[in-house]
Amino acid sequence: MEIIKVVDLKKSFGGVDVLRGLNFRIEEGERIAIMGNSGCGKTTLLKILGLIDCSTYGEVYYKGKESKSLCSDEISEIRLNDIGFVFQEFRLLDSLTVQENIMLPMIINKEEEEIMFEKCNYYAKKVGIEHILNKKPSNISGGEKQRTAICRALINDPSIIYADEPTGNLDSKTGKTIIDILINTNVELKKTLIMVTHDPAIASYCNRVIWLKDGLIAHEIRGSHKDKLYGEIIEKMKEI
């Protein structure tokens, strides 16, 4: 089933065209990497797809509904319950514990406490942070912060996870663990996964790679064989 459709999407900032007419569809369950040089508009695109920002022109359909036709309450509801975000810089609240950070989207939804704790424990165990739930983010490692952020992204059982350079602040070994966890949300939990990355090794874990260049989609590669995809990505990077 189609989860996102983008039609002639354009975005400008102060008269500068960053995205100049993108057209693509995303099916439920896909695992997509968005690549491209610094400043080409990857984060801008992710924010528009995640209904955090609006296009200047063109349409973004989320589960068949055009985003500009939705009222702000509907957009807030989708963002809270159907979309999970993971950021390079984690974006955890330092005044809350790991557990409270994870449960925050459920707290906003005024869910029953028992269900909140149950779901928090379930996801914390899945990513291996059940032993640090009472700690504050300032007292945990970068990898633990990102695991916390992934649990928070998953807690309301969204359809789609957007990850913007999720390993950008982590060493390569920790980064690999985080990528394994994110890939698992796609493979095991069936979440659609859309990741922004500069790293061809990370992109090769996806089954579709979209390249942005000069505000347009310059290339797109699909494939399910990781090593073959990695080779193709490296070849394309030489061309671009």
Ligand SMILES: Nc1ncnc2c1ncn2[C@@H]1O[C@H](COP(=O)(O)OP(=O)(O)OP(=O)(O)O)[C@@H](O)[C@H]1O
């Ligand atoms: N809110 C904003 N106001 C003005 N310009 C912006 C804004 N957000 C992004 N831009 C500009 O749009 C362009 C694309 O930015 P964006 O962050 O999407 O790029 P990116 O491909 O994610 O870059 P990077 O790989 O370096 O993170 C940049 O030139 C940036 O300065």
